[in-house]
Amino acid sequence: MDGKILTVDDLTLSVQNKKILRGIKMEIWAGHIHAIIGPNGAGKSTLVSAIMGLPGYKPEQGKICFLGENITNLPVFERAQRGLTLAWQEPARFEGLSVEKFILTGAKNKCHKRAEEVLEMVGLDPHKYLNRAVDKTLSGGERKRIELASIIAMEPKLILLDEPDSGIDIDALEKIFSLLKKLKQDGITIVAITHSLAVLSQADHAFLMCCGKILDKGDVNRIASYFRNKCIPCNHDRFMVSTIETAP
Amino acid sequence: MNNSDTALELLKSLGIDIGHVFTEDVAKIQVHQNKVVGLHLVPGLRVQADEMKDGIEAEILIEKGMKIEKPIHICFGVLPEEGLQKVKLHIRAQEESKAMILAHCTFPNARQVKHIMDADIEIEHNAHYAYFERHVHGPKGGVDVIPNAKVHVQEGAEFSTEFELIKGSAGNIEFQYEVNAEAQSKTEMTARISGTNNDQIRLHETVRLLGEYSMGVIVSHIALKQYAIADIENTLVAHAPFSRGHVDCKEIVVGNAQAKAVPTVLVKNPTAHVTHEAAIGSVDAKQLVTLMAHGLNEDEATDLIIEGLLSKKQNWQNMIKEME
Numbered sequence: 316m317d318g319k320i321l322t323v324d325d326l327t328l329s330v331q332n333k334k335i336l337r338g339i340k341m342e343i344w345a346g347h348i349h350a351i352i353g354p355n356g357a358g359k360s361t362l363v364s365a366i367m368g369l370p371g372y373k374p375e376q377g378k379i380c381f382l383g384e385n386i387t388n389l390p391v392f393e394r395a396q397r398g399l400t401l402a403w404q405e406p407a408r409f410e411g412l413s414v415e416k417f418i419l420t421g422a423k424n425k426c427h428k429r430a431e432e433v434l435e436m437v438g439l440d441p442h443k444y445l446n447r448a449v450d451k452t453l454s455g456g457e458r459k460r461i462e463l464a465s466i467i468a469m470e471p472k473l474i475l476l477d478e479p480d481s482g483i484d485i486d487a488l489e490k491i492f493s494l495l496k497k498l499k500q501d502g503i504t505i506v507a508i509t510h511s512l513a514v515l516s517q518a519d520h521a522f523l524m525c526c527g528k529i530l531d532k533g534d535v536n537r538i539a540s541y542f543r544n545k546c547i548p549c550n551h552d553r554f555m556v557s558t559i560e561t562a563p
Numbered sequence: 564m565n566n567s568d569t570a571l572e573l574l575k576s577l578g579i580d581i582g583h584v585f586t587e588d589v590a591k592i593q594v595h596q597n598k599v600v601g602l603h604l605v606p607g608l609r610v611q612a613d614e615m616k617d618g619i620e621a622e623i624l625i626e627k628g629m630k631i632e633k634p635i636h637i638c639f640g641v642l643p644e645e646g647l648q649k650v651k652l653h654i655r656a657q658e659e660s661k662a663m664i665l666a667h668c669t670f671p672n673a674r675q676v677k678h679i680m681d682a683d684i685e686i687e688h689n690a691h692y693a694y695f696e697r698h699v700h701g702p703k704g705g706v707d708v709i710p711n712a713k714v715h716v717q718e719g720a721e722f723s724t725e726f727e728l729i730k731g732s733a734g735n736i737e738f739q740y741e742v743n744a745e746a747q748s749k750t751e752m753t754a755r756i757s758g759t760n761n762d763q764i765r766l767h768e769t770v771r772l773l774g775e776y777s778m779g780v781i782v783s784h785i786a787l788k789q790y791a792i793a794d795i796e797n798t799l800v801a802h803a804p805f806s807r808g809h810v811d812c813k814e815i816v817v818g819n820a821q822a823k824a825v826p827t828v829l830v831k832n833p834t835a836h837v838t839h840e841a842a843i844g845s846v847d848a849k850q851l852v853t854l855m856a857h858g859l860n861e862d863e864a865t866d867l868i869i870e871g872l873l874s875k876k877q878n879w880q881n882m883i884k885e886m887e
């Protein structure tokens with residue numbers, strides 16, 4: 316494993332006959348924070364969905380290894396049970412399910428105290444939230460933070476975060492940043508998709524994604540420069556037109 | 564078995580903590596088949612119960628202006644495997660009174676039990692009347708439950724009812740409620756039912772908003788598994804100016820189960836406003852996969868989503884918690 320907790324090799328995937336991921340190769344280092352950046356529609360969410368093994372995101376080609384094991388054909392829950400999990404760009408809502416119950420579903424330590432603790436970690440007052448339902452009465456940002464809390468409670472080894480900063484207010488964002496640091500201190504590996512330089516600057520490694528490919532990877536400062544120079548080593552529009560093709 | 568033993572047996576099948584519940588200030592009416600096996604009244608509550616050949620007929624009156632603090636506990640049950648229980652209820656909540664009824668219906672051993680209830684319920688001017696009915700059926704589900712109620716909610720009164728059948732097999736349910744609601748009144752009817760095996764669930768509920776500024780809500784949350792069938796007809800008619808209503812019908816259907824839902828909303832006055840939401844189908848894919856990313860397998864995740872759909876409403880929660 317030599318320090319790599321996850322490797323993705325030559326991953327190719329189509330959704331509804333449209334090729335979305337094309338030969339993705341990446342390695343994720345244990346205990347580090349990784350950022351994935353790239354324009355809307357680049358395939359970032361699709362990539363983490365495939366890594367998590369969500370239904371409908373089965374690769375046509377390529378291999379995903381987690382902790383040295385080939386997990387390409389494992390169902391979602393078995394990946395989760397091995398310590399891999401995902402927080403959504405837009406989390407689901409559940410009628411009638413309390414925040415406490417939701418948080419403790421996958422929690423390692425299923426006690427009330429733990430639910431309180433993880434809510435505090437994402438900056439939500441447990442007394443106000445634990446008994447509420449995870450339904451449409453929660454705002455988008457609250458919902459996202461509760462999802463994050465539930466994931467921390469799982470004590471996973473690798474967390475895929477799909478835009479952890481989107482929809483989060485400035486105060487809470489500080490909380491999320493210190494949380495990322497704390498998780499890293501606890502030895503948890505993080506892969507975060509983001510459109511924010513602030514999140515990117517928290518990372519140890521970065522990936523630049525465009526049109527279903529990893530165009531550059533490695534040093535965060537270098538990748539950040541694409542941001543500053545408004546992208547990108549390719550001409551994005553031309554790239555889109557010439558290279559997005561329909562799968563046979 | 565003497566009466567108090569039978570009453571005890573009924574309560575045991577419900578898992579109720581008896582010592583904790585039945586203090587002096589809690590009213591109770593316990594009926595096994597056609598016998599009243601337990602009766603305790605509190606100030607403001609009058610009950611006249613007559614045994615019939617295969618059931619009972621009872622008048623329940625909440626006196627004018629009386630506010631009964633603790634929920635009145637009613638229990639209907641049939642312990643043997645077979646039996647018929649007819650219940651005729653005449654309920655009147657007099658002007659400005661307030662009461663909550665917590666009714667349990669228990670048929671834990673049923674193979675062939677029929678429970679028929681006919682109720683007329685009059686909720687007078689500014690009275691508040693809340694009725695929560697929980698059914699506990701055995702795993703075999705050999706029960707026919709046929710409740711039929713006609714309710715009149717007078718001006719300024721509040722009527723809320725919740726029907727819960729989520730433990731055991733539902734059996735055959737034919738549920739018919741009709742409510743006429745006068746001015747400034749509030750009506751809320753909720754049914755939460757889980758069907759499995761070959762259960763058949765028929766739910767027909769109608770609320771007529773007859774008076775100005777009256778409000779009505781009908782909620783049906785149903786989960787069906789295996790070969791269960793449900794047929795839901797919720798009707799809300801807004802006759803009166805400024806009346807408001809909402810119909811919420813959600814059904815989760817898995818396996819070979821089948822559901823049919825016909826929500827009807829009718830607005831007969833341009834100032835009235837009625838909305839409805841209906842969702843029938845299998846478990847929401849995103850909810851499912853979210854829980855699976857938390858390590859639950861598909862069946863566990865499905866059960867948790869169904870549990871959420873069938874969970875009680877907040878306002879009943881504390882009341883029920885106290886019973887258990």
Ligand SMILES: Nc1ncnc2c1ncn2[C@@H]1O[C@H](COP(=O)(O)OP(=O)(O)OP(=O)(O)O)[C@@H](O)[C@H]1O
Binds near residue numbers: 335354357360361
């Ligand atoms: N179910 C689907 N059906 C058709 N196209 C899809 C589907 N899911 C994703 N796509 C397409 O795949 C491409 C990649 O989508 P994806 O959500 O992975 O992008 P993203 O990089 O996460 O974008 P964003 O920054 O907007 O979140 C987009 O062009 C999108 O329209």
Ligand SMILES: [Mg+2]
Binds near residue numbers: 359360361
């Ligand atoms: Mg995305």
